[in-house]
Amino acid sequence: MNDILEFFNQNLQMIYIVILMIFVGVEIIGHVPAVLHTPLMSGANAIHGVVIIGAILVMLHMEPSNKLGMAIGFLAVILGTLNVVGGFVVTDRMLDMFKTKK
Template sequence: MESILGWIAENQQMIYIVILMIFVGIEVIGHVPSVLHTPLMSGANAIHGVVIIGAIIVMGKADPHNYVALVLGFLAVVVGTLNVVGGFVVTDRMLEMFKGKGKKQNTSSK
C-alpha cells in the first residue's frame, strides 16, 4: 500500500494534468456542433492509422522470443484496425444522411 501511495505522491502533478484533460475534453466535445462531427471523426481515424503503423513498427522490433510483446502488438494492430474501419463506416453513414433523396423516377406508363 505504501508503494502505491509513494507512486501517487511522486506523480501527483501528472495525475492532476490527466484529470484536467478529462474535464477539458468533455467540455470541448460537448460543445462541438453537429456539422463538425464528421470531419472530426475523419481526422481521428487518420490519427488512429498512425497508431497502427507505430504498433506494427514496435511489434517488428520486438524480440522474436518475447511472446507477450508479440501478442500485445498483434492485438494492438487488430483493435486499432477495427477502430479505424468502424470509424470510417460511421463517417460514411453520417455523410449519407446529408445527401439528397435524388429525383424520383417517372414510373407512369404512357
C-alpha cells in the same frame, strides 16, 4: 501506502492531465444536439483506437524469440487497426449522408 504516495508524486503531471482532460471531454460533449449522438459516439469510438499505439510499442520492445508474444502482439495490432480504420471510415460515411442533402 508509501508506494501510492510515491506514485502520486512521480506522476503528478499525468494526474493533472487526466483531470483536465476529463473536464475537456465533459465540456465538448455538453451541448451536442441528439442528432449527432450516433456519429459522435462513433467518432469517439475511433479515437480510443489510439490503444493501438500500445500494441505497436509492445511489439517493438519484444524479444524476437518470443513467438507466442509476437503472435499475440500481431493480433493486437490487427484488432487495434480495425478499431481505428473502421471507426473513422464509418463515422465519415455517416456524416457524408448529412452533407449530401440538397
